[in-house]
Amino acid sequence: MYVELKNINKSYGDFKASKDVNLGIEKGSLVALLGPSGSGKTTILRMIAGLERPDSGDIIIDGVRVNNVSPSERGIGFVFQNYALFRYMTVYENIAFGLEIKKMPKKEIKARVEELIELTGLKGFEKRYPNQLSGGQRQRVAFARALAPNPSLLLLDEPFAAIDAKVRQELRSWLREMIYKVGITSIFVTHDQDEAVEVADQIIVTNKGRVEQIGTPKEIYKTPDTPFVSEFIGRSTLIEDYHKLKGFEKGDYKGAIVRPEFVEAFKSDNKVFSEVMDCSEEGVVTDILFRGDSLELKLNVNGIELTTFRSLERRKVEIGEKMRVIIYRLYAVDDEKAYLLENQELKDKDIKNRRLEAYLYSSDGYFVV
Amino acid sequence: MAYLKGDERKELAIKTTRRSKPVVKWVLISTSALFIFFMLILPLVSVIVNSLKEGFDFYFKAISTEYVKAALLVTLLATVITVIVNTFFGIMASWLLTKFSFKGKQFLATLIDIPFSISPVIAGLAYIMTFGRSGWAKPVVDYINSTFGTDIKIVFAIPGVVLATIFVTFPFISRELIPVLNAQGTDEEEAASLMGAKGWTIFKRVTFPHIKWALVYGIILCTARALGEFGAVNALSKTRGETFTLPLEIDALYLAGSADSITASFAVSSILVIIAVVVLILRNIFEHKSKSM
Numbered sequence: 001m002y003v004e005l006k007n008i009n010k011s012y013g014d015f016k017a018s019k020d021v022n023l024g025i026e027k028g029s030l031v032a033l034l035g036p037s038g039s040g041k042t043t044i045l046r047m048i049a050g051l052e053r054p055d056s057g058d059i060i061i062d063g064v065r066v067n068n069v070s071p072s073e074r075g076i077g078f079v080f081q082n083y084a085l086f087r088y089m090t091v092y093e094n095i096a097f098g099l100e101i102k103k104m105p106k107k108e109i110k111a112r113v114e115e116l117i118e119l120t121g122l123k124g125f126e127k128r129y130p131n132q133l134s135g136g137q138r139q140r141v142a143f144a145r146a147l148a149p150n151p152s153l154l155l156l157d158e159p160f161a162a163i164d165a166k167v168r169q170e171l172r173s174w175l176r177e178m179i180y181k182v183g184i185t186s187i188f189v190t191h192d193q194d195e196a197v198e199v200a201d202q203i204i205v206t207n208k209g210r211v212e213q214i215g216t217p218k219e220i221y222k223t224p225d226t227p228f229v230s231e232f233i234g235r236s237t238l239i240e241d242y243h244k245l246k247g248f249e250k251g252d253y254k255g256a257i258v259r260p261e262f263v264e265a266f267k268s269d270n271k272v273f274s275e276v277m278d279c280s281e282e283g284v285v286t287d288i289l290f291r292g293d294s295l296e297l298k299l300n301v302n303g304i305e306l307t308t309f310r311s312l313e314r315r316k317v318e319i320g321e322k323m324r325v326i327i328y329r330l331y332a333v334d335d336e337k338a339y340l341l342e343n344q345e346l347k348d349k350d351i352k353n354r355r356l357e358a359y360l361y362s363s364d365g366y367f368v369v
Numbered sequence: 370m371a372y373l374k375g376d377e378r379k380e381l382a383i384k385t386t387r388r389s390k391p392v393v394k395w396v397l398i399s400t401s402a403l404f405i406f407f408m409l410i411l412p413l414v415s416v417i418v419n420s421l422k423e424g425f426d427f428y429f430k431a432i433s434t435e436y437v438k439a440a441l442l443v444t445l446l447a448t449v450i451t452v453i454v455n456t457f458f459g460i461m462a463s464w465l466l467t468k469f470s471f472k473g474k475q476f477l478a479t480l481i482d483i484p485f486s487i488s489p490v491i492a493g494l495a496y497i498m499t500f501g502r503s504g505w506a507k508p509v510v511d512y513i514n515s516t517f518g519t520d521i522k523i524v525f526a527i528p529g530v531v532l533a534t535i536f537v538t539f540p541f542i543s544r545e546l547i548p549v550l551n552a553q554g555t556d557e558e559e560a561a562s563l564m565g566a567k568g569w570t571i572f573k574r575v576t577f578p579h580i581k582w583a584l585v586y587g588i589i590l591c592t593a594r595a596l597g598e599f600g601a602v603n604a605l606s607k608t609r610g611e612t613f614t615l616p617l618e619i620d621a622l623y624l625a626g627s628a629d630s631i632t633a634s635f636a637v638s639s640i641l642v643i644i645a646v647v648v649l650i651l652r653n654i655f656e657h658k659s660k661s662m
Contacts, residue, residue, distance in 0.1 A: 049563065072565035073565075082556060085557075086557055086575055087578075087579070088578035097561070101561075101566045101570065102565060145560075
């Protein structure tokens with residue numbers, strides 16, 4: 001483990017920002033700290049950077065306990081949420097600042113800054129001031145500035161928050177590519193699950209000062225450990241009367257999480273579904289929303305409101321129409337854990353390995369093994 | 370209007386108001402113009418006009434008497450010292466109040482503003498009470514004088530004038546700097562310190578460029594106020610030709626009551642009016658500069 005946090009506690013007055021945080025990050029990985037605002041993710045990042053001190057616990061970087069090492073000695077690069085570029089310095093001066101502080105010879109500074117400007121595609125912008133740059137360019141400068149002194153760990157606080165939605169998409173892949181090119185261990189904070197899933201290869205989900213789950217994006221998505229993770233990830237809704245749905249029995253749970261991709265709705269004359277027709281139940285379309293690339297259907301099934309997506313290529317549906325509905329699976333939750341519940345009737349039919357996936361809504365659907 | 374940016378929206382709002390209520394606008398403009406003309410411009414112009422009533426020869430003679438020269442010297446001396454002291458203090462206080470958090474911060478900020486709310490005369494009297502014949506600090510001054518063989522006088526001497534001027538112009542610079550430093554936040558300093566920069570380097574390279582123009586502006590305001598200070602200095606300065614500042618000299622000339630001395634007092638006043646106009650122009654230039662950066 002390159003970075004390790006052991007039993008970290010931190011409070012601000014009465015507010016507990018970190019409760020017994022334990023985590024490890026491997027060298028060379030790109031990790032997202034994901035959680036809602038106030039979940040303590042930024043506190044963790046700032047403690048690793050040395051901008052905050054933990055009340056108790058150990059922070060270890062590269063095998064050395066760094067609790068008492070000053071931020072500038074920890075060998076980290078930090079990209080601030082709003083980049084915190086020096087407004088009265090040019091792009092060149094911004095990137096060179098850290099090197100000048102380290103008293104590097106002028107010639108070497110020049111070479112290093114030019115190398116970084118080349119790497120980040122900022123050629124021609126050296127003499128500009130931050131307010132003459134677009135949001136994306138500023139992020140590049142912040143990134144180059146953080147990398148200049150050759151840190152071994154890069155920390156980024158909400159690196160995309162200050163950028164408008166259109167450019168954000170582009171920058172995500174840019175940043176990911178850059179980090180792999182440089183090969184630096186990186187941790188970034190985000191509240192946006194799409195961002196975490198897309199950019200990171202390891203996600204740490206935080207909630208109320210605790211670490212809820214650590215895993216790859218796929219693990220977090222497919223096998224949530226806790227009620228919080230199962231509800232926070234994806235477009236999840238909590239339903240209490242899950243046992244009223246066909247194929248599920250009541251267990252000792254508080255409720256169940258259902259996501260749109262777990263719900264299949266089809267017309268009763270649909271031939272591809274004929275084999276599983278008797279596993280389905282009736283649902284009434286209560287609302288249809290156009291989502292651009294698909295339709296979002298709201299269905300009332302046995303008094304429970306469910307949501308599913310429907311491809312625009314499929315037949316037209318109307319509000320009030322009665323459809324057949326199958327729920328592939330749910331995440332049942334109690335106070336501490338989340339459990340995967342499969343649709344029992346579908347399972348009994350044992351049609352798992354037949355090529356039925358062709359008509360399923362999502363490649364992530366039940367039948368795909 | 371959702372597609373409009375903030376500025377455009379504001380502009381549109383102004384346009385809309387303009388279109389619907391032209392009467393209100395003109396009433397407001399003429400009221401303000403009249404008010405400013407009668408309350409400010411006319412009195413100031415009359416100072417200049419009165420000062421030239423006896424012709425230019427008299428004017429130059431009036432402003433070059435020994436008393437006026439001495440007063441000008443005292444005024445300039447007090448102003449220079451005041452500006453230097455208050456610049457240091459202002460930078461320090463505003464830095465402290467914006468970049469650190471500690472208990473009693475709000476209280477300290479309020480204390481700095483005391484000179485704004487207190488009458489200058491009271492400030493002058495307070496120094497008399499402190500350093501005067503029966504003041505509690507008198508023995509301290511006496512002790513210093515007898516030990517080091519010096520002859521420091523505070524009350525009714527130049528040091529008293531300087532102290533009074535410092536007191537009155539105390540908050541001017543910090544009041545200019547605090548909003549600028551607050552708006553800037555602490556991000557950049559944090560970034561610099563994370564890269565290993567130390568206090569002085571951070572101030573010089575990161576913070577100072579932000580406050581440069583606001584500081585110049587604050588110094589100008591402080592200078593203008595120091596030049597014109599009357600009340601506090603009046604309480605502490607009683608010797609014409611030695612400790613009198615320009616405003617006190619003007620007052621003395623005016624109170625002398627003869628037609629000549631009244632015209633002379635206007636002539637000396639015109640020096641301050643001219644300085645005020647120059648300050649006003651500089652003020653506009655620097656305000657513009659600080660906004661455009």
